[in-house]
Amino acid sequence: MNRRDFGRIIALSTVGSTVFPRKTVRCKPKKALMHVGAQYMGTSVKELQFLKRHGVNNMDGPACGWKLDEMLKAKEKCAKHGISLDMIHVDIGRNIVLGRSPQRDREIDVLCKKIEIASKVGLRGLNYNFVILPLLRTGRTPGRGGTTYSTWVLDKAEDTSITEAGRVPLDEFFERITYFLEKVISVAAEYKVQMACHFPDPPTPPGFRGVDRWNYSVDGLKRFVNIAESPYHGFNFCCGTLAESLKEPGKEIFDIVRYFGSRKKIFNVHFRNIRGGLNNFREVYPDEGDIDMYKLAKVFKEVEYPYMLMPDHAPGHPDETGSGRVRHAWAFQFGYIKALIQAVNSENDG
Numbered sequence: 001m002n003r004r005d006f007g008r009i010i011a012l013s014t015v016g017s018t019v020f021p022r023k024t025v026r027c028k029p030k031k032a033l034m035h036v037g038a039q040y041m042g043t044s045v046k047e048l049q050f051l052k053r054h055g056v057n058n059m060d061g062p063a064c065g066w067k068l069d070e071m072l073k074a075k076e077k078c079a080k081h082g083i084s085l086d087m088i089h090v091d092i093g094r095n096i097v098l099g100r101s102p103q104r105d106r107e108i109d110v111l112c113k114k115i116e117i118a119s120k121v122g123l124r125g126l127n128y129n130f131v132i133l134p135l136l137r138t139g140r141t142p143g144r145g146g147t148t149y150s151t152w153v154l155d156k157a158e159d160t161s162i163t164e165a166g167r168v169p170l171d172e173f174f175e176r177i178t179y180f181l182e183k184v185i186s187v188a189a190e191y192k193v194q195m196a197c198h199f200p201d202p203p204t205p206p207g208f209r210g211v212d213r214w215n216y217s218v219d220g221l222k223r224f225v226n227i228a229e230s231p232y233h234g235f236n237f238c239c240g241t242l243a244e245s246l247k248e249p250g251k252e253i254f255d256i257v258r259y260f261g262s263r264k265k266i267f268n269v270h271f272r273n274i275r276g277g278l279n280n281f282r283e284v285y286p287d288e289g290d291i292d293m294y295k296l297a298k299v300f301k302e303v304e305y306p307y308m309l310m311p312d313h314a315p316g317h318p319d320e321t322g323s324g325r326v327r328h329a330w331a332f333q334f335g336y337i338k339a340l341i342q343a344v345n346s347e348n349d350g
Helices: 003-019 045-053 068-080 094-098 103-121 170-191 218-225 239-244 249-262 293-302 327-346
Strands: 058-061 084-089 125-129 139-142 148-153 194-198 233-238 266-270 273-277 280-284 308-310
Touching: 058 068, 058 308, 068 084, 068 103, 094 103, 094 170, 103 125, 103 170, 125 266, 170 194, 170 218, 170 233, 194 266, 218 233, 218 249, 233 239, 233 249, 239 249, 239 266, 239 273, 239 280, 249 266, 249 293, 293 327
Parallel strands: 058 084, 084 125, 125 194, 194 233, 233 266, 266 308
Antiparallel strands: 139 148, 148 280, 273 280
């Protein structure tokens, strides 16, 4: 090829690129995989219609006595209303957390049978607690519109007595946790049922009432989740309880969610907010707490969390009584969560 022909080719390629410029291809932003969900709801027509009219299509529901036929009927009933019964709560047994043998082995055997039943029903997983101390609060604080907020102030705790468990140092507590997980998670993996552990609520200082809570620091959460490594071992991840363990939850919570979310250790999310932090907090509406819930929702999208964001520990009001005492607050929170998901999905659109 001579110099003149080469120049002609270059000129034509330049003209072509001017007349037919390359299109800039924009990748469509990924949509959030998460969705709104509900918990502590029954399967009556009234309750299922309540969820459906508020745009809730997934729930964490009751165990229905652990009879296979009853649980299958409950799941079918939910499905007829367009709601997926994804998970249920399960009691693991008091002797397990107290480390009493051989009683705990019998309780573990019962739990393993329940895991098998859950699999047959088609549940995604089971939520459970591993606690000696119950949920602790020191009263209620006045909130907006005549509501009250559940409150914990460590210095105002009236009952500081040692429990029936006696003194339980952290390493001993983790020995019991390890004993439990090593027997249960392999069964969960066999039946493909996620075991989602809720954090003890609230985190309390080491030795409070004789017990070292395993979630008083983030290191405890990491230690817990690294036992019996399995895709079926993770957390019923309560943002409120996590915030209660932090000195500055509005700054610290996001990277912690990234840590566990990126490792696929979050199976459920209790999407709630607090004012305050470690040893002194109030459980408030999600739009008035110390955590930027929009930013938090973006983090859950970022780590591609694919399951439910659920209301939890909503403020109460005297107008609400009985089992429906927080239904008004939940209706607000369902809409709030759906709007946040829509908002994070709208980013970069257009």
